[in-house]
Amino acid sequence: xxxxxxGPRNPPEGPLLAKAAQLPKDVAPPRDLWPAIAxxxxxxxxxxxxxxxxxxxxxxxxxxxxxxxxxxxxSLTRDAPQAPAVIAEAPGIDDGFxxxxxxxxxxxxxxxxxxxDALLGEFREALATLxxxxxxxxxxxLAVMQAAADEIDAALAKDPASGMLKGMLAGTYKRELQLYxxxxxxxxxxxxxx
Amino acid sequence: xxxxxxxxxxxxxxxxxxxxxxxxxxxxRANVAPDATIEVSxxxxxxxxxxxxxxxxxxxxxxxxxxxxxxxxATPRIVRIEVDRPDGKYGRDHxxxxxxxxxxxxxxxxxxxxxxxxxxxxxRGEQDLESVSGTIGTQAFDAPVKAASxxxxxxxxxxxxxxxxxxxxxxGSATVTGVRGSFDGEVVSGEIRATIAAAEDIEVxxxxxxxxINAELTPSARVxxESVSGTIGxxxxPPVNADFDLESFSGDIDVCFGPKxxxxxxxxxxxxxxxxxxxxxxxxxxxTLSGEISICDR
Amino acid sequence: xxxxxxPAPQVDSSAELxxxxxxxxxxxxxxxxxxxxxxxxxICLRMTGQPESAEDLTQDTFVSAWxxxxxxxxxxxxxxxxxxxxxxxxxxxxRGPQGRNEVSMTEEAGEQMEFAAETGMDEATPIDIERAxxxxxxxxxxxxxxxxxxxxxHEEAAEMLGVAVGTCKAQLHRARHLMRARMGEEHAT
Numbered sequence: 108x109x110x111x112x113x114g115p116r117n118p119p120e121g122p123l124l125a126k127a128a129q130l131p132k133d134v135a136p137p138r139d140l141w142p143a144i145a146x147x148x149x150x151x152x153x154x155x156x157x158x159x160x161x162x163x164x165x166x167x168x169x170x171x172x173x174x175x176x177x178x179x180x181x182s183l184t185r186d187a188p189q190a191p192a193v194i195a196e197a198p199g200i201d202d203g204f205x206x207x208x209x210x211x212x213x214x215x216x217x218x219x220x221x222x223x224d225a226l227l228g229e230f231r232e233a234l235a236t237l238x239x240x241x242x243x244x245x246x247x248x249l250a251v252m253q254a255a256a257d258e259i260d261a262a263l264a265k266d267p268a269s270g271m272l273k274g275m276l277a278g279t280y281k282r283e284l285q286l287y288x289x290x291x292x293x294x295x296x297x298x299x300x301x
Numbered sequence: 302x303x304x305x306x307x308x309x310x311x312x313x314x315x316x317x318x319x320x321x322x323x324x325x326x327x328x329x330r331a332n333v334a335p336d337a338t339i340e341v342s343x344x345x346x347x348x349x350x351x352x353x354x355x356x357x358x359x360x361x362x363x364x365x366x367x368x369x370x371x372x373x374x375a376t377p378r379i380v381r382i383e384v385d386r387p388d389g390k391y392g393r394d395h396x397x398x399x400x401x402x403x404x405x406x407x408x409x410x411x412x413x414x415x416x417x418x419x420x421x422x423x424x425r426g427e428q429d430l431e432s433v434s435g436t437i438g439t440q441a442f443d444a445p446v447k448a449a450s451x452x453x454x455x456x457x458x459x460x461x462x463x464x465x466x467x468x469x470x471x472x473g474s475a476t477v478t479g480v481r482g483s484f485d486g487e488v489v490s491g492e493i494r495a496t497i498a499a500a501e502d503i504e505v506x507x508x509x510x511x512x513x514i515n516a517e518l519t520p521s522a523r524v525x526x527e528s529v530s531g532t533i534g535x536x537x538x539p540p541v542n543a544d545f546d547l548e549s550f551s552g553d554i555d556v557c558f559g560p561k562x563x564x565x566x567x568x569x570x571x572x573x574x575x576x577x578x579x580x581x582x583x584x585x586x587x588x589t590l591s592g593e594i595s596i597c598d599r
Numbered sequence: 600x601x602x603x604x605x606p607a608p609q610v611d612s613s614a615e616l617x618x619x620x621x622x623x624x625x626x627x628x629x630x631x632x633x634x635x636x637x638x639x640x641x642i643c644l645r646m647t648g649q650p651e652s653a654e655d656l657t658q659d660t661f662v663s664a665w666x667x668x669x670x671x672x673x674x675x676x677x678x679x680x681x682x683x684x685x686x687x688x689x690x691x692x693x694r695g696p697q698g699r700n701e702v703s704m705t706e707e708a709g710e711q712m713e714f715a716a717e718t719g720m721d722e723a724t725p726i727d728i729e730r731a732x733x734x735x736x737x738x739x740x741x742x743x744x745x746x747x748x749x750x751x752x753h754e755e756a757a758e759m760l761g762v763a764v765g766t767c768k769a770q771l772h773r774a775r776h777l778m779r780a781r782m783g784e785e786h787a788t
Binding site for chain 1: 374376378379381413414415416431432433434449451452469471472487489490506508509527529530548550551571588590591
């Protein structure tokens with residue numbers, strides 16, 4: 108996966124945050140916490156089983172690194188594999204806007220879709236500030252993504268083990284999130300002092 | 302006239318008689334480091350950035366609306382420019398803010414707009430340009446360039462330098478020419494057309510948009526392209542020395558050299574094609590769901 | 600008197616310690632604790648603003664890390680992985696009933712926080728900056744801590760906090776304005 112690092116957005120923004128970056132990163136606790144930690148570790152607790160990844164590792168890692176929205180919080184401390192959720196219809200949105208509905212073969216979990224839905228609220232707020240033709244372009248492209256999701260889902264029904272198809276579905280989901288994120292991020296220019 | 306009607310009439314008259322919003326013309330200057338980071342945020346209008354040979358930034362702003370506020374904060378390392386409209390009503394108000402900047406050629410540029418077009422010329426530092434519906438046009442030299450627009454078109458013109466170029470579009474199209482090195486393109490329904498010389502790393506993803514790449518591959522180049530229903534067209538400058546791995550669930554695979562594609566299995570409609578052309582070395586992996594894959598060396 | 604020259608003690612590299620700890624070597628994990636506790640505690644302390652909570656959360660972080668070691672596959676650095684666990688611990692506590700006790704000075708004093716002096720940007724001391732950060736509302740504070748102090752990118756910070764990158768940037772924008780206002784700066788307009 109090509110991950111081109113783009114430095115401009117990483118350095119601290121502004122003089123105040125530049126000073127924050129100079130603050131000491133290490134802060135010693137007032138006492139040694141190790142004895143208490145060792146005592147808790149020594150208690151007989153079974154360590155969690157290694158999580159089974161549903162998607163190819165490289166894809167998941169690349170997803171997180173390359174995704175502009177980085178909404179998929181792929182927890183490295185998951186205790187158990189998460190069973191795919193029954194994909195419920197996204198709640199109806201008064202502005203006629205619907206997120207992409209991924210079929211039963213997508214493997215997307217309720218948690219992942221909930222993370223997307225959390226972004227949707229902000230996206231809809233930002234969407235309302237856009238010109239009508241831009242809103243229409245966004246709606247059209249979501250329809251394109253829906254058609255792609257449907258096509259992939261139908262293909263997955265025939266070949267559920269296909270890594271290629273799962274990767275494409277992940278890519279479509281990622282592009283949906285990137286779209287929402289791009290609109291929300293653009294709204295930052297409009298943020299007022301709170 | 303009833304009290305309510307009188308009030309409404311007065312309000313309408315007041316609106317009609319309201320004086321035209323006074324345009325603001327603002328010029329700002331500051332001394333900056335040759336590689337200072339310049340951050341610009343605008344909503345409607347335009348952002349035009351040109352490089353010059355001074356360690357100085359000059360901003361000439363024309364704000365059509367007197368409601369807009371221009372924020373300009375500058376230190377030698379970081380400059381932040383933002384057009385702000387306190388009441389946030391951009392959708393219905395078509396007033397524009399046109400920003401013209403001159404910056405040191407080595408500046409790092411970060412620009413965000415909603416519908417304002419972005420144009421950049423001569424800036425050799427890293428660029429991160431994003432817009433929702435504005436068009437983006439810039440040049441690539443030797444530093445990374447990222448240009449992303451949801452519905453606007455993106456054009457990146459290389460100058461022969463080795464730059465890492467990244468484009469992101471939803472319905473807009475991306476056109477990249479004269480670039481060497483690496484290219485990463487993503488599109489939903491728009492098109493991607495790119496010509497990459499001395500290509501080391503090409504990665505392109507599309508949902509339904511068509512991809513057309515013209516590449517001269519280095520011996521260890523890596524090309525990965527994926528599309529759901531868009532077509533993938535790859536023209537490789539001869540001689541071709543590469544390992545190919547092509548797969549499509551239901552689309553056709555057509556290569557003007559090398560063997561013919563075969564069915565993946567008798568149970569699924571897919572076709573695949575894996576082969577080595579010439580001495581191998583470069584790696585080309587293309588995948589589609591239903592889009593066509595076509596590769597040729599001429 | 601002859602002095603025996605003792606060989607310098609071998610210091611294992613972080614990677615070696617992680618490998619040994621993954622195999623259940625508690626001594627190696629203690630060494631990792633000693634290497635990383637400063638930053639973990641720093642993150643917990645600055646995100647919560649409460650030293651006592653920070654100690655508990657630091658302990659929780661290392662206990663959880665020990666138990667999760669089988670799942671660590673080295674895709675991110677050990678410190679990033681550990682910091683992610685710490686942030687999760689802070690957020691989990693914040694969501695729980697005890698978390699409602701976490702306050703920022705902003706919530707206590709409304710927007711009327713007074714600092715010792717209205718300092719200009721260049722005169723701001725580390726204490727001034729720490730106070731300004733501690734006085735931010737939780738969402739804004741989280742971003743400033745992870746991105747501003749600990750150098751995580753917007754994407755990394757957003758992922759750790761479970762928010763969108765847009766939210767991360769908006770909170771940072773908000774934090775800058777709040778900190779500036781508190782420190783009595785004026786825009787150079």
